[in-house]
Amino acid sequence: MIKADRKTGLVFFPAFDWAIDPTHPEREERLLYTQDQVFEEGLFDIEGITEFKPDLVTHEDIRRVHFCTPDIESVTTESHLISAGGAVTVAKAVMEGAVEKGFALVRPPGHHAMRVVHGNRGFCNINIEAIMIEYIRAKYGVRRVAVVDTDCHHGDGTQDIFWHDPDTLFISIHQDGRTLYPGSGFIEELGGPNALGTTVNIPLPPLTSDEGYLWTIENVVMPILEDFQPEIIVNSAGQDNHFSDPLTNMNFSARGYADLTDMLSPDIAVLEGGYSIEGALPYVNTGIILALAGLDYTGIKEPGFDVARLVQPQDVTRQVRQIGQAVLSTWRQREALQAKLVGNHKTVSRRRNIMYDTDMIYEMQIDEITVCNSCKGALKVDSSSDTGHHLFGVHIPKGVCPACRARAEQWFEESKNGPYTLRTMQDLDRQSFFDEPREA
Incomplete structure (x- = not known):
């Protein structure tokens, strides 16, 4: 055997x-x-x-x-x-x-x-x-x-x-x-x-x-x-x-x-x-x-x-x-590269165009992360596509510091009156998740 x-x-x-x-x-x-x-x-x-x-x-x-x-x-x-x-x-x-x-x-x-x-x-x-x-x-x-x-x-x-x-x-x-x-x-x-x-x-x-x-x-x-x-x-x-x-x-x-x-x-x-x-x-x-x-x-x-x-x-x-x-x-x-490239920024953002080659969907996305020495940083994402869907998401990592949590909650509160078909939050620190769908 x-x-x-x-x-x-x-x-x-x-x-x-x-x-x-x-x-x-x-x-x-x-x-x-x-x-x-x-x-x-x-x-x-x-x-x-x-x-x-x-x-x-x-x-x-x-x-x-x-x-x-x-x-x-x-x-x-x-x-x-x-x-x-x-x-x-x-x-x-x-x-x-x-x-x-x-x-x-x-x-x-x-x-x-x-x-x-x-x-x-x-x-x-x-x-x-x-x-x-x-x-x-x-x-x-x-x-x-x-x-x-x-x-x-x-x-x-x-x-x-x-x-x-x-x-x-x-x-x-x-x-x-x-x-x-x-x-x-x-x-x-x-x-x-x-x-x-x-x-x-x-x-x-x-x-x-x-x-x-x-x-x-x-x-x-x-x-x-x-x-x-x-x-x-x-x-x-x-x-x-x-x-x-x-x-x-x-x-x-x-x-x-x-x-x-x-x-x-x-x-x-x-x-x-x-x-x-x-x-x-x-x-x-x-x-x-x-x-x-x-x-x-x-x-x-x-x-x-x-x-x-x-x-x-x-x-x-x-x-x-x-x-x-x-x-x-x-x-x-x-x-050394991190110190050189990040510098003294408080937040860093990216703007991207993403193609879904199988479903032929085109997405435009902007994300922003808090730069933090105490935690992984809070992330917000604004994503819209040519399907008509427009998402606003906030990601809170495990071990988030109080300052980054406050920024994340502020971002989410400010998005209330935005033109979004979905507002969503991932809170990995508390293992809680929130979705608010809206009419397009």
Whole structure:
């Protein structure tokens, strides 16, 4: 009888009733082939690998993270609640000691969903990792969390949600945004004024292979994690870096994914993208499961794997090393950069235009954060879209200081007579949430 070195919990949720359309790359078959492979390989016969059934998240769980307009029901389905619930289920199993590692193989994905949600962008409606993280913070008192996003697309939604949170280290390793959706994730994107430096972007050139990815994990990601000392490491385990993926231009292999997982050793992994449904996902996911469980994965080999064809070009190797050194240099200078860039500002604001490429919605957003030495700062968001919805939201973080709470409450009071279709407040310090919908 084979026994896992580390007890590992899995959740499968293919979401049979949710698809953008029947032929879209983001459809239920993404997980069905993996599920078949796991059973065929006999992984559930291994002592220490356990399948859990997903729970549903509540609307309160979503309100900890998102401002949804016009309301949560309008931008989610039951599948979204179960997908996020699957991530919460494996996190609970890890936190309560039932397993040492957890992997949520769920869809719909979530890492392009930002704090404000008007609809679907990048195949994502709600951010399942962020909902999971704020759940375990509220229930188990976890503070410092690291998210390492290895999806080929920049995790711009997760970045947005934790942009102002110095207790969340967000690292995204992705194909250069100049060559791939969503066109963001550059080294200069460092986080908000109270959290500058805890957003770390590593944009890799097309044709990066196992060599470049694993060098980046070992020489860039691991030293940063060692400095940050998180209590929990979460891997947004997107698999569209694979050489056979139809949407991207990278040369990562299934064995490379397993090596990455072994090196990173995340507490919790959550599936994100990956659209080579037959040629990659069953093999990549099997490798990840074996690596999490501490089992031999050296026999993992997908169809079409050819070492000679996947050799990393020398110019790509040179670029990867240059990017890695630049990222490390920025990380080491983060405190000096914060002092230089933030200065004596009392608040800092951003104005952004955001496109929801799936639902074809255009959003204009202005946010403002208090600059504070005592807490994470209070945040207000003014967001309108071409659907006619106009949201005003206030976010109060856990551990808020009296001055920032007073500013947040003042902002919310002043918004009473504004032209908003929804006024909403997230108070994570008191775990209370308020929504006031109005007629458009």
